[in-house]
Amino acid sequence: MISESVVDLSRFQFAMTAMYHFLFVPLTLGLAFILAIMETTYVISGKEIYKDMTKFWGKLFGINFALGVTTGLTMEFQFGTNWAYYSHYVGDIFGAPLAIEGLMAFFLESTFIGLFFFGWDRLTKVQHLGVTWLVALGSNMSALWILVANGWMQNPVGAAFNFETMRMELVDFGALIFNPVAQVKFVHTVSAGYVTGAIFVLAISSYYLLKKRDLPFARRSFAIAAIFGLASTLSVILLGDESGYELGDVQKTKLAAIEAEWDTHPAPAPFTLFGVPNHEEMRTDYAVKIPYALGLIATRSTTKEVTGLKDLMQQHEVRIRNGMLAYAELEKLRAGDRSPELLASFEKNQKDLGYGLLLKKYAPNVVDASEQNIKAAVKDTVPNVTALFFSFRAMVASGFLMLLLFILATWAVAKRNAENKPWLLKYALLALPLPWIAAQTGWYVAEGGRQPWSIGEILPTHLSTSSLSTGDVWGSILALAAFYTALLIIEMYLMIKFARLGPSSLHTGKYHFEKQEPKTAVNGEALS
Amino acid sequence: MIEYELLKIIWWVLVGVLLIGFALTDGFDMGSMALMPFVGKTDSERRAAINTIAPHWDGNQVWFITAGGALFAAWPMVYSVAFSGMYWALLLVLFALFLRPVGFDYRSKLDNTKWRNSWDWGLCIGGAVPALVFGVAFGNLFLGLPFGLDDTLRSEYTGSFFALLNPFAVVCGVVSLSMLCAHGGAWLMLRTDEALKQRSAKATQIMAIIFLICFLVIGAWLYFGQVPGYSYAVAIDPNAALNPLAKEVVTNSNPGWMNNYSTYPVTKVAPVLAILGAIIAIFASSKAKAGLSFTGTSLMIVGAILTAGFALFPFLLPSSINPNSSLTMWDAVSSHLTLGVMTVAACIFVPLILIYTSWSYYKMWGVITNKHIESNSHSLY
Numbered sequence: 001m002i003s004e005s006v007v008d009l010s011r012f013q014f015a016m017t018a019m020y021h022f023l024f025v026p027l028t029l030g031l032a033f034i035l036a037i038m039e040t041t042y043v044i045s046g047k048e049i050y051k052d053m054t055k056f057w058g059k060l061f062g063i064n065f066a067l068g069v070t071t072g073l074t075m076e077f078q079f080g081t082n083w084a085y086y087s088h089y090v091g092d093i094f095g096a097p098l099a100i101e102g103l104m105a106f107f108l109e110s111t112f113i114g115l116f117f118f119g120w121d122r123l124t125k126v127q128h129l130g131v132t133w134l135v136a137l138g139s140n141m142s143a144l145w146i147l148v149a150n151g152w153m154q155n156p157v158g159a160a161f162n163f164e165t166m167r168m169e170l171v172d173f174g175a176l177i178f179n180p181v182a183q184v185k186f187v188h189t190v191s192a193g194y195v196t197g198a199i200f201v202l203a204i205s206s207y208y209l210l211k212k213r214d215l216p217f218a219r220r221s222f223a224i225a226a227i228f229g230l231a232s233t234l235s236v237i238l239l240g241d242e243s244g245y246e247l248g249d250v251q252k253t254k255l256a257a258i259e260a261e262w263d264t265h266p267a268p269a270p271f272t273l274f275g276v277p278n279h280e281e282m283r284t285d286y287a288v289k290i291p292y293a294l295g296l297i298a299t300r301s302t303t304k305e306v307t308g309l310k311d312l313m314q315q316h317e318v319r320i321r322n323g324m325l326a327y328a329e330l331e332k333l334r335a336g337d338r339s340p341e342l343l344a345s346f347e348k349n350q351k352d353l354g355y356g357l358l359l360k361k362y363a364p365n366v367v368d369a370s371e372q373n374i375k376a377a378v379k380d381t382v383p384n385v386t387a388l389f390f391s392f393r394a395m396v397a398s399g400f401l402m403l404l405l406f407i408l409a410t411w412a413v414a415k416r417n418a419e420n421k422p423w424l425l426k427y428a429l430l431a432l433p434l435p436w437i438a439a440q441t442g443w444y445v446a447e448g449g450r451q452p453w454s455i456g457e458i459l460p461t462h463l464s465t466s467s468l469s470t471g472d473v474w475g476s477i478l479a480l481a482a483f484y485t486a487l488l489i490i491e492m493y494l495m496i497k498f499a500r501l502g503p504s505s506l507h508t509g510k511y512h513f514e515k516q517e518p519k520t521a522v523n524g525e526a527l528s
Numbered sequence: 529m530i531e532y533e534l535l536k537i538i539w540w541v542l543v544g545v546l547l548i549g550f551a552l553t554d555g556f557d558m559g560s561m562a563l564m565p566f567v568g569k570t571d572s573e574r575r576a577a578i579n580t581i582a583p584h585w586d587g588n589q590v591w592f593i594t595a596g597g598a599l600f601a602a603w604p605m606v607y608s609v610a611f612s613g614m615y616w617a618l619l620l621v622l623f624a625l626f627l628r629p630v631g632f633d634y635r636s637k638l639d640n641t642k643w644r645n646s647w648d649w650g651l652c653i654g655g656a657v658p659a660l661v662f663g664v665a666f667g668n669l670f671l672g673l674p675f676g677l678d679d680t681l682r683s684e685y686t687g688s689f690f691a692l693l694n695p696f697a698v699v700c701g702v703v704s705l706s707m708l709c710a711h712g713g714a715w716l717m718l719r720t721d722e723a724l725k726q727r728s729a730k731a732t733q734i735m736a737i738i739f740l741i742c743f744l745v746i747g748a749w750l751y752f753g754q755v756p757g758y759s760y761a762v763a764i765d766p767n768a769a770l771n772p773l774a775k776e777v778v779t780n781s782n783p784g785w786m787n788n789y790s791t792y793p794v795t796k797v798a799p800v801l802a803i804l805g806a807i808i809a810i811f812a813s814s815k816a817k818a819g820l821s822f823t824g825t826s827l828m829i830v831g832a833i834l835t836a837g838f839a840l841f842p843f844l845l846p847s848s849i850n851p852n853s854s855l856t857m858w859d860a861v862s863s864h865l866t867l868g869v870m871t872v873a874a875c876i877f878v879p880l881i882l883i884y885t886s887w888s889y890y891k892m893w894g895v896i897t898n899k900h901i902e903s904n905s906h907s908l909y
Binding site: 069077080082084085087093094095099100101102103104106113114117118119123162164166169170171479483494498 | 579582583584585586587589590593594596598600601604605608609610611612615616618619622623625626628629630634637638679680681682683685770771862865866869874877881884885888891892907908
């Protein structure tokens with residue numbers, strides 16, 4: 001058996017590297033589109049300033065993109081290095097979207113990004129514009145495929161267990177792609193990326209406006225970011241609501257945990273705006289509730305119930321007991337028994353096999369689990385309610401703060417008076433961390449809320465790891481943390497340096513620092 | 529749909545194609561960066577070397593990423609056993625690869641000698657270490673990896689990182705490193721001029737000689753050196769249920785891994801190609817003929833990878849402690865449907881990729897001179 005500590009450490013390592021990777025991904029997704037919009041404006045209007053904007057924001061895009069690529073490599077290695085049993089058990093389904101992501105999206109994005117940076121003099125205007133759009137398209141398609149893979153972890157459709165090969169196998173590729181969870185998550189996630197790009201450009205442009213520097217450049221960047229950001233934020237929120245609806249259908253436990261919905265309330269259930277969940281005693285203290293809201297959001301009806309955690313746990317107990325039967329039958333099948341009755345019975349029970357596997361943590365043979373073991377496994381089926389409850393609210397609050405900012409910014413763009421509103425510019429600057437807070441807490445909700453499963457109701461997380469020693473995983477965590485910290489410091493240093501420098505870093509001779517004292521820059525260091 | 533048996537063969541070929549695609553393209557990125565601090569004496573020369581691959585390295589790296597993805601999708605068991613078993617070797621490759629994207633983009637963003645030198649060595653490590661480790665890993669396949677599968681098909685690996693560094697595998701590592709360095713040197717001959725080009729030619733020649741010697745040593749070692757080969761005890765049924773534990777594998781004595789070459793003599797073309805390529809590269813680089821040197825190193829790569837693949841076929845991961853647990857391209861593969869879907873995707877996208885990749889090389893082609901670097905110092909890497 002794999003020790004608990006290897007499971008915990010592997011989870012920690014995966015969470016650390018995935019969250020770190022997702023510091024860079026959303027900015028890539030969003031900036032790619034903003035660059036494409038800026039360059040389109042350049043090609044249509046012929047104004048050089050839009051070309052400078054594309055090049056300058058492209059420089060910052062490049063600094064961010066490099067770390068996105070670097071940290072993405074870890075993700076591809078990690079399923080094999082640290083989640084070997086997972087890779088064996090579901091690779092037949094999970095591997096396919098990853099391979100297709102490479103063929104369809106990564107090649108496109110990565111080939112054309114080289115031409116984006118180095119092809120300015122080699123390509124015609126229209127060719128270069130095409131290249132920029134293909135980079136944006138490639139990065140978005142890679143998001144599609146990775147979310148098809150991730151959506152399947154949440155809602156494993158189109159696959160069946162094969163006892164001969166001891167793994168899940170693909171039975172319906174269409175179901176895998178058109179998994180409603182994957183589709184909704186895709187639009188929600190890429191829109192969140194667009195918001196990130198928009199806030200990034202808006203905040204840095206606001207900084208130039210506050211400093212009264214490179215005004216025409218900053219004004220135009222601000223305007224594009226504000227309008228693009230407003231549209232994207234609305235899309236994130238609407239699709240987030242759509243996610244809530246999909247959750248209600250397929251991931252009842254996650255929904256109930258996010259809402260700290262201990263008991264099933266008469267429909268339509270109230271929404272707990274705020275409170276302090278108490279997991280041990282299964283109640284929420286100091287709750288502030290909005291009547292009917294949860295029922296309306298989650299079920300879009302006034303009559304359907306949102307099942308509470310206590311009732312869900314009772315259902316889970318039934319499935320765990322049934323899963324024990326499935327496991328016993330699987331053992332007979334693996335031993336070579338192929339009697340039709342056994343096959344028929346396993347066919348019926350195998351949907352609960354995953355629940356049976358939950359017991360492996362307490363009773364390695366599953367079939368001899370005690371009542372106490374079953375009780376413990378039932379308790380495990382509920383993820384960390386307190387953490388989910390607060391993360392979800394942090395995400396939503398960040399989202400609405402950004403929505404308000406984009407409304408005000410777009411209004412100022414329409415009135416052409418953003419630079420006369422220092423409070424708005426400061427708001428934009430302070431809002432810079434918000435999209436990252438929303439994205440990180442959002443992913444915690446999605447993946448933490450999936451626990452105790454790595455593949456929803458099919459494969460428990462604690463069975464998914466590689467057979468490694470604690471020392472191995474500790475070693476890799478420390479090495480990765482050291483590497484990532486150093487890289488982050490370097491990245492932030494360059495990002496801040498070039499953001500402060502602004503379009504002067506292009507050396508066109510037209511911008512702020514070049515006019516004042518040529519050849520010197522921020523910090524008095526020579527520029528490159 | 530295409531027959532399952534045939535699909536299994538198609539995917540053995542396709543993974544080979546991806547590996548060869550990776551070695552031919554990212555191979556010269558890795559090789560040229562491994563050589564860069566040695567053949568580039570001035571900052572301009574080093575920048576010239578870096579900028580020959582600047583627009584392409586990221587696209588080239590996707591051959592590697594896609595090969596990894598294809599391994600996951602087509603041979604999930606191989607992906608999981610190899611990556612978790614050779615844990616520290618894979619992490620070493622990963623950490624070395626970390627240095628490339630940031631190295632390329634960040635190196636020339638500051639005008640500071642210490643900063644730039646550090647990144648130059650980072651890029652050198654990022655090229656040399658993966659090239660070496662891939663060879664070491666391949667070498668260990670011939671010796672078998674110490675893993676077994678329990679009855680739930682969970683793999684247990686009993687080896688250590690240092691056990692991978694046995695003499696045979698280290699020589700295989702040198703084969704792979706010198707092969708990619710020669711290829712990178714030939715690439716620099718094609719795309720640079722003057723002193724840098726001359727030094728690259730010299731490096732190509734030395735590396736191709738090292739490759740030729742080590743390649744022959746490995747061949748002799750496998751032929752005379754008592755390295756046991758693996759084969760099926762009874763002819764396999766390619767359409768039996770996929771269970772890596774259901775077969776019986778025997779190890780055969782000298783020359784263990786040469787069976788396929790005597791059974792299918794046409795496969796002997798592969799080692800001949802590798803040797804011929806090396807000879808071409810050695811002579812062409814001494815005459816400073818860039819195009820011919822690059823052709824030579826390309827043949828070397830194709831020949832060497834095929835040589836290893838043909839020798840091991842149908843084995844992918846032989847197990848040294850429990851030969852019956854060995855993974856083969858018949859029994860460690862994905863389901864019929866997954867292979868079918870992936871084949872369709874590959875048929876659509878691989879030709880498209882080849883078309884737009886060629887277009888990007890066509891558009892960016894040309895010799896990168898020191899003058900070009902100096903007059904574009906703010907827009908180039």
